[in-house]
Every structure is written in C-alpha cells, then in structure tokens.
Amino acid sequence: DAGVIQSPRHEVTEMGQEVTLRCKPISGHDYLFWYRQTMMRGLELLIYFNNNVPIDDSGMPEDRFSAKMPNASFSTLKIQPSEPRDSAVYFCASSLSYKGEGRWEQYFGPGTRLTVT
Amino acid sequence: KQEVTQIPAALSVPEGENLVLNCSFTDSAIYNLQWFRQDPGKGLTSLLLIQSSQREQTSGRLNASLDKSSGRSTLYIAASQPGDSATYLCAVGVLGWAGSYQLTFGKGTKLSVIP
Numbered sequence: 567d568a569g570v571i572q573s574p575r576h577e578v579t580e581m582g583q584e585v586t587l588r589c590k591p592i593s594g595h596d597y598l599f600w601y602r603q604t605m606m607r608g609l610e611l612l613i614y615f616n617n618n619v620p621i622d623d624s625g626m627p628e629d630r631f632s633a634k635m636p637n638a639s640f641s642t643l644k645i646q647p648s649e650p651r652d653s654a655v656y657f658c659a660s661s662l663s664y665k666g667e668g669r670w671e672q673y674f675g676p677g678t679r680l681t682v683t
Numbered sequence: 684k685q686e687v688t689q690i691p692a693a694l695s696v697p698e699g700e701n702l703v704l705n706c707s708f709t710d711s712a713i714y715n716l717q718w719f720r721q722d723p724g725k726g727l728t729s730l731l732l733i734q735s736s737q738r739e740q741t742s743g744r745l746n747a748s749l750d751k752s753s754g755r756s757t758l759y760i761a762a763s764q765p766g767d768s769a770t771y772l773c774a775v776g777v778l779g780w781a782g783s784y785q786l787t788f789g790k791g792t793k794l795s796v797i798p
Contacts, residue, residue: 570726597784609772609788621783657726663784670715670776670784674727 570675572658578681584646587678590639591660599672600633600643601657609657615641616663648682655679685710687775689789696763697797704758704792706773711751715776717786718747718758720769727772731758763796770794 571590579585591598599614613623618635626633630649635641645652659672686709696702706716715734719727731740731747733756739748746759760767770793774786 599786608790609774611785611787614783614785616783622779622785659727661784671717671729671732672774672786673729674719676726679724 570658570660570673572656572675572678574678575676576679576681578683579648580683581649582647583682584644585648585652585680585682587643587656587658587680589641589643589658589675591641591658592662592673593639595660595662595673596638597661597663597670598635598641599659599661600641601659603655603657603677612643645680648680650682653680653682685713685775685777685787687773687787687789689771689773689792691792692790693793693795695795695797698763698765700763700796701759701761702763702794704760704771704773704794706756706758706789708754708756708775708787710777711754712777713751713775714778714784716747716749716756717774717776718745718756719772719774721772721791722769730771760794763794765796765798768794768796 573588600612601609603609612625613633615635633643655677657677659674661672688707690705717732718730721727733740733749744761749756770791772791773789776786
C-alpha cells in the first residue's frame with residue numbers, strides 16, 4: 567500500500583481565499599483523523615471519522631473549518647475564508663480498529679504545509 | 684483532560700551514546716501509547732506502540748517502556764547514530780464512548796546526535 571496520501575504538499579494562499587486539503591487513507595482503514603501542527607500548540611486533533619461518519623469535531627477551531635468524507639477512500643478539510651493564523655502543517659492519519667496487536671496504530675500522511683499571507 | 688509532557692524539549696548527545704527520552708501523562712486510564720519520529724518537513728513515522736496491558740516493546744535499537752500507574756513512558760535508544768537525529772513524539776491513546784479513539788500528543792523531544 568502507498569500509505570496515507572495528502573495533497574497538495576504545499577499551499578500558499580491569500581487571506582480570504584478558500585483552501586481545500588485532500589487525504590486518501592490506507593485502504594481498509596476505518597478511522598480517519600485530521601490534525602494541525604504549529605510550533606506553539608504542537609499537534610492537535612481537529613476531527614475524526616469512523617466509517618465515513620464524523621465522530622468528534624470538537625477540535626475544529628471555528629466555523630470557517632469544515633471536513634467531509636464522502637467515501638472510504640477520500641476526505642477533505644476546507645477552510646473558508648482562510649486567515650494568516652491558519653498557517654500550519656495539516657496532517658491526515660488513518661487507523662484500523664479491528665486488528666489484534668496493531669489495533670488503533672495510526673499511520674500519518676506527509677502533511678500539507680499551508681501558508682496564508 | 685489528558686495532558687502529555689515530554690522532557691527534555693531538546694537533547695544533544697555524541698554518537699554512540701545510549702539515551703532515554705521521557706514522557707508523562709496525567710490520566711492513567713489509557714488504551715495504548717505510541718512513539719513517533721518526525722524528521723524536519725516530514726510526516727510522523729510510528730516507531731513503537733505499547734498496549735496498556737504491556738510493560739515494554741522493542742524494535743531494533745529502540746525499547747519503549749510503559750508504567751501506566753505512574754503515568755510514565757520512556758523511549759530508550761541504544762548506540763545512537765547521527766541518523767537518529769529527529770523529533771520524537773509521545774502520544775497517548777484513549778478509548779471513549781461507543782468505541783471512539785483519540786491520541787493526545789506531547790510536544791516532542793528534538794534529538795541531535797553529534798558525529
């Protein structure tokens with residue numbers, strides 16, 4: 567398997583623009599997580615899905631952030647409108663809840679570095 | 684709310700030394716604990732996962748221990764090499780309602796191994 571795939575790897579946009587980040591989880595994994603990493607706050611969980619259904623979005627910072635998972639192989643994180651303080655690295659991760667010893671081990675994508683000017 | 688602390692924030696050692704990275708967590712009701720490695724500008728690579736019922740896990744030169752009752756984990760790296768230079772993150776996994784699961788991360792220890 568190719569692992570978790572994220573696109574784009576880098577995104578530079580102007581304040582007020584819409585940004586869409588994309589993620590393809592590992593095939594067969596039933597959980598998908600979106601994280602944000604900044605120097606100040608470290609890695610923070612934004613939202614996660616189980617079998618394409620959002621389970622907990624309490625980490626989403628504002629209504630400007632939204633996430634969808636239309637099918638088992640694709641998820642998006644959208645920011646509209648974007649602001650400079652949204653600049654961070656956004657990671658997607660997936661895991662499998664139904665497997666013995668490796669249960670819940672999370673596999674991360676390479677991240678999307680977002681810069682909002 | 685679970686809080687995860689990693690000490691030290693940065694560590695510099697000469698090549699060949701054995702070293703220990705520390706991780707502490709405030710709520711001992713955990714399901715598992717995972718150690719990750721992050722290289723600059725890259726994603727996270729899972730190194731070791733310890734279930735709450737286990738005391739330690741080993742992979743090559745790495746050994747992770749877990750003392751759930753005291754809220755501590757350590758990552759031991761034997762015979763360090765310059766290629767071990769990276770940031771090491773500890774993350775605590777908790778099972779919630781209806782089988783939900785979340786990881787809470789520490790801020791990491793930045794390791795530099797000097798040739």
